Amino acid sequence: MKEKPSRSLQAFSGEIVRWQASHGRNSLPWQNTRDPYRVWLSEIMLQQTQVATVLDYYARFLQRFPTVKELAAASEDEVLGLWSGLGYYSRARNLHKCAQDVMALHGGRFPGTAEQLQTLPGIGRSTAAAIASFCFGERVAILDGNVKRVLTRVLGFSADLAQSANERALWAQAVALLPDQDLPDTMPRYTQGLMDLGATICAGRQPQCLLCPVQKLCRGFAEGNPCTYPVKTRKLKRTAQALSLLWARKPDGSVWLEKRSSKGIWGGLYCLPVFESDDALTADLPPSLRERLDPLPAFVHVLTHKDLHLSPWIAGFRAEQSMPKAVVSPERPGAWFGPAEWSALGLPAPIRKLLEQDA
Numbered sequence: 001m002k003e004k005p006s007r008s009l010q011a012f013s014g015e016i017v018r019w020q021a022s023h024g025r026n027s028l029p030w031q032n033t034r035d036p037y038r039v040w041l042s043e044i045m046l047q048q049t050q051v052a053t054v055l056d057y058y059a060r061f062l063q064r065f066p067t068v069k070e071l072a073a074a075s076e077d078e079v080l081g082l083w084s085g086l087g088y089y090s091r092a093r094n095l096h097k098c099a100q101d102v103m104a105l106h107g108g109r110f111p112g113t114a115e116q117l118q119t120l121p122g123i124g125r126s127t128a129a130a131i132a133s134f135c136f137g138e139r140v141a142i143l144d145g146n147v148k149r150v151l152t153r154v155l156g157f158s159a160d161l162a163q164s165a166n167e168r169a170l171w172a173q174a175v176a177l178l179p180d181q182d183l184p185d186t187m188p189r190y191t192q193g194l195m196d197l198g199a200t201i202c203a204g205r206q207p208q209c210l211l212c213p214v215q216k217l218c219r220g221f222a223e224g225n226p227c228t229y230p231v232k233t234r235k236l237k238r239t240a241q242a243l244s245l246l247w248a249r250k251p252d253g254s255v256w257l258e259k260r261s262s263k264g265i266w267g268g269l270y271c272l273p274v275f276e277s278d279d280a281l282t283a284d285l286p287p288s289l290r291e292r293l294d295p296l297p298a299f300v301h302v303l304t305h306k307d308l309h310l311s312p313w314i315a316g317f318r319a320e321q322s323m324p325k326a327v328v329s330p331e332r333p334g335a336w337f338g339p340a341e342w343s344a345l346g347l348p349a350p351i352r353k354l355l356e357q358d359a
Contacts, residue, residue: 012154012217013179017186019213020193025200029058031192036110036135037068043127044095047144048088048304051199057086069108072099080268080346087303087349093268094122114140125171133191137184141174142191143167146198151177152230153202156219162234202226240307241265244281246273247296247314247354248323250336255355256323257345258334265308269346272354273327273334278311284326285315292316301350310350 025031028051030042041061045054060082065071071079076096083092098121102110110131111117117128125143132138143151151157151174159166179186201208209221220226248256257270275281282290293315301308317323328334337345342355 009154009177009217012177012214013186013190015213015217016193016197017179017189020189020196023213024189024193024196029055034135034188036131038062039131039134040098040110040123040127041095043130044091044122045086047091047127049086053086057083068099068102068110071096072103076268077270077346078344081344084269084346084352085349089267089269089346091122092346093262097121098123110135112136112138114138130191133187137187139178139180139183139187141171141178142194143171143174144195144198146202147174147194148230149204150194150198150202153207153220153226154214154218156223157229158231161230161232236305238305238307240309242277242309242311244275244278245271245310245312245351245354246275246281246285246327247312248273248317249314250317250321251319252338254336254338256317256327256334257337257347258328258332261331266348266351269348270337271348271351272312273332278313281313284324286324289315289317289324299350308350312354 020026028042030038033039042054042058045058045061061071064078064082065074074096076093079096080089080092083089083095086092101120102108111119112132113136114125114128114132117123117131118125123131126147129138129140129142132140133142148161148170151170152161155170155173157170157173159169161167161170179190197212197214201212205227207226209215209218209226212218212221215221218226220229246256256273258273260266260269260271260274262268273281275284278295282293285293293313296312296314298309298311301310323334339355342352347355
């Protein structure tokens with residue numbers, strides 16, 4: 001049985017639609033289109049990434065891959081190269097796999113419902129709903145971080161979202177609040193309006209309640225404590241990891257880069273050889289190279305839930321010198337790459353920055 005919103009909340013969707021038309025974001029490059037490829041690309045890039053960061057990446061991807069066909073035909077290395085610096089690289093690998101599945105299983109056309117879209121790699125329930133809402137006017141609810149904040153405050157939803165049953169309950173209420181008329185027009189604007197409201201007005205720490213179009217409907221505002229919502233007790237603990245990097249460089253500026261496994265940090269990217277400690281790094285080098293090994297200043301690279309303490313060591317190789325066998329293996333395939341080749345490779349952001357500072 002479908003839940004119905006209270007009488008006071010029946011105006012919610014209409015207020016969101018009207019506000020989005022006059023005050024929402026309407027000029028972003030992935031808006032004002034119903035092309036599923038462009039909407040899907042933006043949704044994947046915007047996962048846990050700010051709009052300002054995504055803009056340039058989105059433009060570069062469309063320039064190189066104007067349709068899903070070109071993206072599917074590209075190599076994974078090329079896709080990762082364009083993605084380099086955007087982080088969460090599993091998104092790029094899934095993006096590539098999804099494009100290939102759209103071509104192979106759906107004749108180059110994205111499925112037209114949220115349920116079918118969820119069968120594709122990297123597309124979860126909320127992302128599928130966003131695509132289906134924007135492109136096909138389907139009556140489905142999104143529930144990303146910004147939207148959870150808006151809805152829990154408006155509804156006064158105080159159940160702990162760390163528990164899956166409570167998140168399912170919020171999904172049900174999100175569905176009940178959806179527009180039910182003129183869906184081809186109202187669903188895209190309603191969905192965008194919720195995103196805009198969470199990103200610009202209903203902020204996490206300092207919500208601008210006086211500017212909110214649904215202030216009169218918001219229980220969090222009425223209670224005087226909107227910032228207590230949403231409730232989620234289980235938080236990921238920050239961790240730290242120390243890694244040592246071997247920067248092997250030849251006189252022409254070329255460096256040895258290995259292709260990392262698809263699992264773990266920097267999965268699928270090219271990287272300087274990584275070791276668990278300085279001792280492990282030096283143990284794999286012959287005495288002649290250890291004598292030419294110099295430490296560089298260590299630095300910290302901050303990920304979402306982990307701090308990487310990186311310790312680079314530079315080693316000068318002769319032009320004809322090979323990488324020691326202890327560093328090369330089927331699990332760690334690598335090659336020498338000159339500076340002109342780096343831009344086309346998928347490199348982790350701290351590695352690219354390190355190399356380009358010296359180029």
